[in-house]
Amino acid sequence: MDPSEYDAKIARRFASFDQDGNGYISREDFSAAAAAVLAEFGVTARSLKGQELYEGAEAFWQGMAAIADRDGDQHVSREEFVHNAVKRLRDNSLRFAEIARPFLDAVIRIADSDGDGVVTPAEAERVLGVLGAEPSACGPLAAALDSDGDGRISEEEIVQAFAAYFTTPDPNS
Numbered sequence: 001m002d003p004s005e006y007d008a009k010i011a012r013r014f015a016s017f018d019q020d021g022n023g024y025i026s027r028e029d030f031s032a033a034a035a036a037v038l039a040e041f042g043v044t045a046r047s048l049k050g051q052e053l054y055e056g057a058e059a060f061w062q063g064m065a066a067i068a069d070r071d072g073d074q075h076v077s078r079e080e081f082v083h084n085a086v087k088r089l090r091d092n093s094l095r096f097a098e099i100a101r102p103f104l105d106a107v108i109r110i111a112d113s114d115g116d117g118v119v120t121p122a123e124a125e126r127v128l129g130v131l132g133a134e135p136s137a138c139g140p141l142a143a144a145l146d147s148d149g150d151g152r153i154s155e156e157e158i159v160q161a162f163a164a165y166f167t168t169p170d171p172n173s
């Protein structure tokens with residue numbers, strides 16, 4: 001991958017975390033993502049599922065800050081993201097995905113309309129949309145999450161896809 005493709009890829013990855021578009025990733029971005037998921041699925045913040053989602057978002061933020069916020073200002077700049085988080089992603093993508101697991105698990109519990117512990121591609125499409133994926137990409141992305149084609153997207157499929165999202169050499173994926 002040439003440097004310009006890599007920069008474009010990282011800019012998209014950074015933007016996926018920078019929910020408010022202010023140029024850095026912060027705790028508020030993770031809270032905003034949680035609030036968007038709750039609103040989409042009609043779940044209240046004070047419910048057990050809502051609290052689990054906010055706790056997962058906080059754990060995800062703490063993990064991100066621990067690996068990327070080198071100056072300790074409680075904000076992850078694009079430079080910090082590129083030089084700290086992305087390096088760790090390349091070194092151990094599954095470790096980074098594990099940081100996200102509490103948030104991803106809570107999102108699954110909220111999106112899982114029938115309570116069977118997995119989400120359908122349609123449910124995943126809704127989540128992707130509220131988290132800022134391009135509308136035209138949500139359907140194909142959700143379908144791709146179902147790696148075994150059984151119409152159900154498991155936690156492991158989501159965690160694996162999350163790790164791959166940050167490490168794939170394809171700048172357009």
